[in-house]
Amino acid sequence: MAQQRAIRLSLKKPTHAVCVVGTDTSVDVYGSVPPGAMTFKVAGSSTVETYLEYDPKNVSELPADEHWPLDAEVDVIISMRAVSQNVDDAKVQVTYYGRNGSQALGQALLYLTGIEVSLDVDMDRTGTIKKNKADKKTWNWGPEGHGAVLLVNCDKDSSVSEGIDYSNSHLYSMADLQDMSKMLLSTNGPDEVFEKHRLVLHMSVNDADKVAVFHAQGGSHISDFKRVLGPDKLSYTVHRAVGEKEITFYVEGLTFPDADFLGLISFDLTLMDTDEMLLETPIFTDSVVFRVAPWIMTPNTQTPLEVYVCSIDEKETSQAKFVDAVTNLALRANCQLTICPPVDNRNDRWIQDEMEFGYIEAPHKSFPVVFDSPRNRGLKDFPFKRLLGPDFGYVTREPAYGGASSLDSFGNLDVSPPVTVRGKEYPLGRILIGSSFPKSGGRRMAKVVRNFLYAQKVQAPVELYSDWLSVGHVDEFLSFVPAPGQKGFRLLLASPNACFKLFQEKKDEGYGTAIQFEGLKNEKKKITIDEMLNDKSLRSDNQYAQKCIDWNREVLKRELGLSERDIIDIPQLYKLSDSSAEAYFPDMVNMIVLGKILGIPKPFGPIINGRCCLEERVQDLLSPLGLKCIFIDDYLSYHVLMGEIHCGTNVRRKPFSFKWWNIIP
Template structure:
């Protein structure tokens, strides 16, 4: 560490100074040297490190290594190795000479008091604070060899006495809440007498004050033993050091996620200030930097933990049969089923649209966090009132002026499995957002949501074209499923071409009279012959295929996929006005629970006692080790322009990969 101040010497009286352990300080041997002096000699007592800094191109090192020439290119630097037990117990002496063999012309004495001041955090990302040296703790770096401390946004609610998120409280409401915070340790060793004329001040920059809170711990087991000392309303704190105290412990919480106006980095510093001088002089400052943990989505390839679905009642009655199917699917995958009752969802069944599950992680802890969409329909209170709780966080983004569009629902938000694109790794996958491209002036996901997702950095979003659909969500034409091969997943795309090809094959095999919607009382049957002869249906599906092909190209480019990574799932679309809708239940709009797929039953033409659409999907997916479970969602979901994925939501296991190892 480069010296940052110089100590002035005197021939008439000793000089007293405070030095922080490990910090180098210049000693000015020139300004008060006696008249006629040409050389000097410097020595230090135990606990002092003294060395001479010189330019070897201009100065010859003395043969006796003691009598140094007294010229501008020669300087003295001192530091102390340990904290002093008493004031001034480390001594440095400088003697001045006219010639090397002469008696000293004068002597200066320097009495140093060593104080050990260090602000330390978990820069090594082990979950524990370790003493750091140098400037490393001021910086933050990504990657497997990176360093720097991490903060969790304290967005859960650990105490039932708390009315909102824990981050909104200036007082500690639960000792459990400390586990959501990152530890920070202030070392402050030195003689007690020294701290009668010096103070330690903890600071947070004004720009960071609204993003971070700091609690001081006094080691007790009562809430009153922890008080907030820094935060939005307090930028500095004079540390209350007790006699003999060598370490003071703090807990640091994050208050805001990275966003368009916040890169995610915050800093805290401590300063040793000499209160005996006027004005007060800071002698030393130590600074640490944290990065706020990003919100991370989990793809279908991650194991399921909880399956959410709504109980609703409509003109066809309750969706009890659908709930039974969901319960059976959850049991097959040992996944917990959570049913949101009608009284809580107010007959809003689209739980996928209301929220998205993710998580935040620091080296010492990981917690799930639900991202509440701005759609604000019947389910708008469910994430906050029923999911937010101890070790379950909550975040949302509200649209400030205009109301949300259909593209602001989170059926329009997905994430790919981990991919490598042109040599660049995305070990946490890439977020997928549906927008109006390539159409101009269409619907888009709200800017505040897109900016939030982009600011998390670790899952660089990709924008797709979904505005061609009536509802406008990416889950209407794509899904990912896990596989046990080296690739680890397949991308499923809805494919009108694959469907028309399948129907043409069945016609040529003599099954042209087999009917779509066979077995549905509320829908008129259409034979394969009729569907293939329906110019409007064929034209509409070809339009849909062009839109899907546009996305296919983007997905291949942005996710580094080949054609072998994509499976085309038969699907037809019909256009109503300017937008397309699924002609029969949209099979890619499925719920993925491990190897089990809950797929909308397509009610396709029955050939040899089997639905040819179901058989085709089984033929495509079951060789990959997947189990296709076809579920009737026609009346409760499909007729309302949604399917199984729209009506369910899954919380999944977080990645084992640590996000701080990403290189954005």
């Protein structure tokens, strides 16, 4: 309900006032009282609701004749029930009486004109605007919550525009309006009232750089939509045409929630009264609040829509074969394929590290948004120049100083499927960020990137320990795959212990002389199972790696609500180089997940009975889940460069069906 204002009465002449229907107005019955008056009585027209507030200590019982004592501190409140057809067509009369109450000593008249003024948004989150009696000044989470949603207008709907749509002070395309949220100003009542009063739409200076508003001025051409609020303007006088009952505004977000911005934006609509001296006083204010939609990541369990991979210099045949393998994989998974050519990647093949796909959503609109990492290598222009477009948004965060570390690449950024942890639901999963060991020095993801991820709220991040790895990315030791059952997924963790256990089994079966890297051409590191089991340095390196993975295992179990049966150990070995770990053979958890089809780095394990024993073990672990394992040779194209298939591919996935505003953070 809008704030209450007071109307002063006069015994000398009638008072005239405008009241917004449904709002309470206080009438000052004490400012002009005739001498000798002891009581007063209030009477009003049928369209005026009148009630009196009093303290029972001062008024022990209601007066039978409705004569209220002036010394009882009784407050008179009025409210218009309906819009006036004409100016002054409603009336309130206050009559004052002396001691005996029989003779009136004076009378004050108040003429009222009832009007409608309402600022409304999609409070119910249905995609349409309805007039709502809920508290429009608040925004509540959850399925029973209320409050409107605002998209950051971060796509580019017109080829004429040079930048992201929110950077423009005017429209370049009518399609741009679909990325904005409507805000309606409803007015009704005698036109003379609105000619003598001013309607002002305004916002806080704190919101000035976070939102902009366009006024739809009656036409259907681009020029009929004017930006009236934004970084350069905090208030706007709304010009209402004669008889105009509904005025439409379009609101666009200019920035995502972040460390210094909670995501809430408010607008006020004030009705200003102008007197003969041109002094203005506010007589009514209506307010609405929006929450800017967060950027949302999608986990491996979401349906894949489009696969991205880089083609490099044609002379590099290993990369060409890799691209062919990924092409076939995308075809089998019925996914669209985008091959980033050399002119766009500038010999940078690490497309997972450059960007992360997500989306934003409001009740009326949703579109993908690519988050561009601050690594800024050969692919640095690809997300902005090639992905930004109609209904495809872009966002980035750059460190203010110091540049980016390896942990700022987005192979170090993942998200779990939906989980429930100790009774708390995370229906959009939880973001996973690789970091340094707690309370120690080391590499961490840039604060500006971490702040952005935390500020989105709906996928509460979990920080893991990845700095033990040379590259330092979480995708080097974990992945998620879809699986039947209540949770709908399994967590895959790289496991040196599982690998040594497998090799020991094969030794005990009499295959100790089987060779790792057997199928590789020009590979000088061929080594038998016996030699790997007896290599003390390799054992020591992997004891360390296993301890680091086990530490993360416990964090993941605790923060994702997992049990051991939700985790599958994938055989993997590491080697230490300058005290940091690298994959000894192609890292099989660093895979691409396309529904039930998995593209897994070919490990070139010992061949036993015509089959790679590492591939066979992984198939035995994953095939019962209905997953198809396809092993792809990425040895020369990625592995020797300290990466694998996940690092060299990227996937845009279908958004969640769950609506983020129904979360209770």
